Amino acid sequence: MSPDWTEKYRPQNLDGVVGNPQAVNDLRNWAAQWNRGVPKNKAVVLMGPPGIGKTTSAEALARDMGWGIVEMNASDQRTAEAIRTIALRGAYSDTFNDAGEFLSSADGGKKLIVLDEADSLFGNVDRGAVPAIVELIRETRQPVILIVNDFYALSRKSSAIKSETLQITFKRPIPASIVKALKKIVAAEGIEADTEALAAIAANSNGDMRAAGRDLESIAMGRTVITEADTEHLSNRIVQKSIYDLMYNVFRKNAPSAARKMMMDVDEDTDMVMLWVDEN
Ligand SMILES: Nc1ncnc2c1ncn2[C@@H]1O[C@H](COP(=O)(O)OP(=O)(O)O)[C@@H](O)[C@H]1O
Ligand SMILES: [Mg+2]
Structure with missing residues (x-):
């Protein structure tokens, strides 16, 4: 194999x-x-x-x-x-x-x-x-x-x-960096992929490059061209889970240090997390 x-x-x-x-x-x-x-x-x-x-x-x-x-x-x-x-x-x-x-x-x-x-x-x-x-x-x-x-x-x-x-x-690489890495992979595999498609995979991975690579591979299976539509089935499960964990830490456990730690794990999307905190 x-x-x-x-x-x-x-x-x-x-x-x-x-x-x-x-x-x-x-x-x-x-x-x-x-x-x-x-x-x-x-x-x-x-x-x-x-x-x-x-x-x-x-x-x-x-x-x-x-x-x-x-x-x-x-x-x-x-x-x-x-x-x-x-x-x-x-x-x-x-x-x-x-x-x-x-x-x-x-x-x-x-x-x-x-x-x-x-x-x-x-x-x-x-x-x-x-x-x-x-x-x-x-x-x-x-x-x-x-x-x-x-x-x-x-x-x-x-x-x-x-x-x-x-x-x-080590922090989660930002989506733009992940997109760059995914671009190298598709180029090496001879696959044509829209930047939007790769951006969607990167965003969904929540910084986990292993997850991004796996998602890309499964989407590319049997294809030579990848468009954004091909990524639509990707769920936001990972993002949702980490946001949920953060909410839990902030409100239920009343553990600001845990929440702060989670935010520090996130390389650059802190603003997005703050938005979530505001809205919930
Ligand atoms: N910073 C990175 N740059 C390039 N590829 C990465 C990076 N992080 C993860 N990967 C990809 O994800 C896979 C798993 O990475 P790994 O180093 O085992 O993650 P960790 O040990 O942090 O869980 C690697 O084989 C590689 O394909
Ligand atoms: Mg490891």
């Missing part, structure tokens, strides 16, 4: 990551510090909503730096044990292979350790995960990236995770 478009067109380098210039820049600067030794913050946390390029950026960074990569997905139940193993090895050795076996520094270069969806480790299966992560960020001699949707869920379990990491926030 050929990969879906979101995989096929996943940017391979940081230059290809759409939006988030500040975050990408911070990531590059942090990585550059590793060329001069072990930096003060050995771990960074990439935070932000799904589908906006966090995992992509971690992988692209490793490629740009010529580093190897060890990726652990935290939704995997074996992860806490794996973190422990890698944390311990990282403490004593300079590097290790993909199986977690350590190599002398002569044999291997740097390895970026990526703990993806790190917030999903908590609360459920393995309470040992938090100390394992803290140990990892303290003892590692390799660069570490933790990726989370909700940094609060992670940091309230451990103040060390907050104080001993560099935090980088």
Whole structure:
């Protein structure tokens, strides 16, 4: 099976990551510090909503730096044990292979350790995960990236995770940036698409580029031309849901900080959100 478009067109380098210039820049600067030794913050946390390029950026960074990569997905139940193993090895050795076996520094270069969806480790299966992560960020001699949707869920379990990491926030790319990315995809696929059609897909995605890519692919199936009419069946479910969540936070839970956080997740459409708040 050929990969879906979101995989096929996943940017391979940081230059290809759409939006988030500040975050990408911070990531590059942090990585550059590793060329001069072990930096003060050995771990960074990439935070932000799904589908906006966090995992992509971690992988692209490793490629740009010529580093190897060890990726652990935290939704995997074996992860806490794996973190422990890698944390311990990282403490004593300079590097290790993909199986977690350590190599002398002569044999291997740097390895970026990526703990993806790190917030999903908590609360459920393995309470040992938090100390394992803290140990990892303290003892590692390799660069570490933790990726989370909700940094609060992670940091309230451990103040060390907050104080001993560099935090980088990813925001939802604006619709215009998403349209640009979609244009590249249709061009590569030899499909003719109206800008209005792509704009409709982008607007409906609420900044989630994975969702936008998937919607585009499903609309393009069996077509060589896409017009705005082809996008009409796209619902506004995602937008409506996030607005509903925001309303809920503002009025029911009386939790302004949660509401503010949600607004911060939105790159530029804050005015639109404020309008909603006014009208409800
Ligand atoms: N900033 C971006 N620039 C270009 N493509 C993106 C971006 N964000 C997401 N994508 C697309 O969406 C897919 C999922 O992105 P990913 O990095 O896995 O999101 P996240 O880790 O933030 O949930 C990628 O394979 C890519 O096709
Ligand atoms: Mg991801």
